[in-house]
Amino acid sequence: MHLENELRQALLRNELALHYQPLLSLGDGRLAGAEALLRWTHPELGSVSPAHFIPVAEDSGLIVPIGAWVLEQACHQARRWLDDGLPLGVMAVNLSALQIQRDDLVATVANALTLSGLPAQHLELEISEAYILRHAERDLRQLARLRELGVSLALDDFGTGQTSLGHLRRLPVGKLKIDRAFMADIDRDPAGATVTRAIIGLGHGLGMTVLAEGVETEAQEALLRAQGCDQVQGFRYSRPLPAAGFEAFVWGRS
Ligand code: G
Numbered sequence: 001m002h003l004e005n006e007l008r009q010a011l012l013r014n015e016l017a018l019h020y021q022p023l024l025s026l027g028d029g030r031l032a033g034a035e036a037l038l039r040w041t042h043p044e045l046g047s048v049s050p051a052h053f054i055p056v057a058e059d060s061g062l063i064v065p066i067g068a069w070v071l072e073q074a075c076h077q078a079r080r081w082l083d084d085g086l087p088l089g090v091m092a093v094n095l096s097a098l099q100i101q102r103d104d105l106v107a108t109v110a111n112a113l114t115l116s117g118l119p120a121q122h123l124e125l126e127i128s129e130a131y132i133l134r135h136a137e138r139d140l141r142q143l144a145r146l147r148e149l150g151v152s153l154a155l156d157d158f159g160t161g162q163t164s165l166g167h168l169r170r171l172p173v174g175k176l177k178i179d180r181a182f183m184a185d186i187d188r189d190p191a192g193a194t195v196t197r198a199i200i201g202l203g204h205g206l207g208m209t210v211l212a213e214g215v216e217t218e219a220q221e222a223l224l225r226a227q228g229c230d231q232v233q234g235f236r237y238s239r240p241l242p243a244a245g246f247e248a249f250v251w252g253r254s
C-alpha cells in the first residue's frame, strides 16, 4: 500500500480528525489554550502516527491542503467553544515549513478566521525552531505578515535548533515552547535543569511567554514552577483528546 496515495484519499474519505491537548497556566492551573494535533485513522491500517505520515505529507506537498483543512477545523472548533461560553484561551495550530514558504499562507489563515468567525487573537501558530533559521529573511517577512492579521506565534521544539540569540530577538514570536526532550531528566540531572532555567530566563528577557512541553511527572512540574515557567503541556495533565473528551476533561461537560 502506498502511503502517499492513501493520504491523498484521507481528506476526501473523512479519515482525518483533530485531537486537542490542553495548555495550562502553571501559576493557577487554568486553561491557557489547546494545541490541535492531527490524527489519521485508515480503514485497514488503523491509526497511523503523525510522526509517520506528517513527513510523507510534507514531502508530497499534501501538507498544504491538509494544513488548510487543519486550520479551518481548529478555528471552527475554537469558535464553537467560545460561542458556548467556554474560556478556551488560544487554539494552537502547527505549521509546516512548506506552508510557511507559500505565498498564499496569509490568505489561507485569513480565510480560516473569516469562515469560522474566530477572532484572530484566539489563534496561535506554532513554528518549529528547527525549520525557522534556515530561511531567515524571507520567513521574517512572512511571520510579520501573519502578525499583522492579529494571530500570535509560538516557536515550537525550542532548544533543538540553533537559533542565534540575535535572530531570536528579531522573530515576532510571543511564546517559546521548550522541547520535550529537555524534560526527560530535569528532575534528576542538574545539567538538565540548567537548560530549562536558561531558556526560561532567555524567553522572559525577551518578553516572551515560556511553555514546557512533555511534562509527565510531579517532580518536573515542581521544578518548572520553581524556575518561573509560565505554562505547561503534557501527559501529566492530559493526552491529546477528541473534542468531546477535551470538553469533558477541561470543563466537566458530559
Ligand atoms: O501528535 P503527536 O505527538 O504524535 O505529533 C507528532 C508530530 O506531528 C509533532 O511534531 C507535531 O507537531 C506534528 N503534527 C501534529 N499535528 C500536526 C498538524 O496539524 N500539522 C503539522 N504540520 N504537524 C503536526
Ligand code: G
Pocket: 021, 037, 094, 156, 157, 180, 213, 214, 215, 216, 233, 234, 235, 236, 240
Ligand atoms: O512537535 P510538537 O510539539 O507539536 O509535538 C506534539 C507531540 O507531543 C504530540 O504528538 C503529543 O502527542 C506529544 N506529547 C504531548 N505531551 C507529551 C508528553 O507528556 N510526553 C510525550 N512523550 N509526548 C507528548
Ligand code: MN
Pocket: 035, 094, 126, 156
Ligand atoms: Mn507543537
Ligand code: NA
Pocket: 156, 157, 158, 177, 178, 179, 180, 213
Ligand atoms: Na514540540
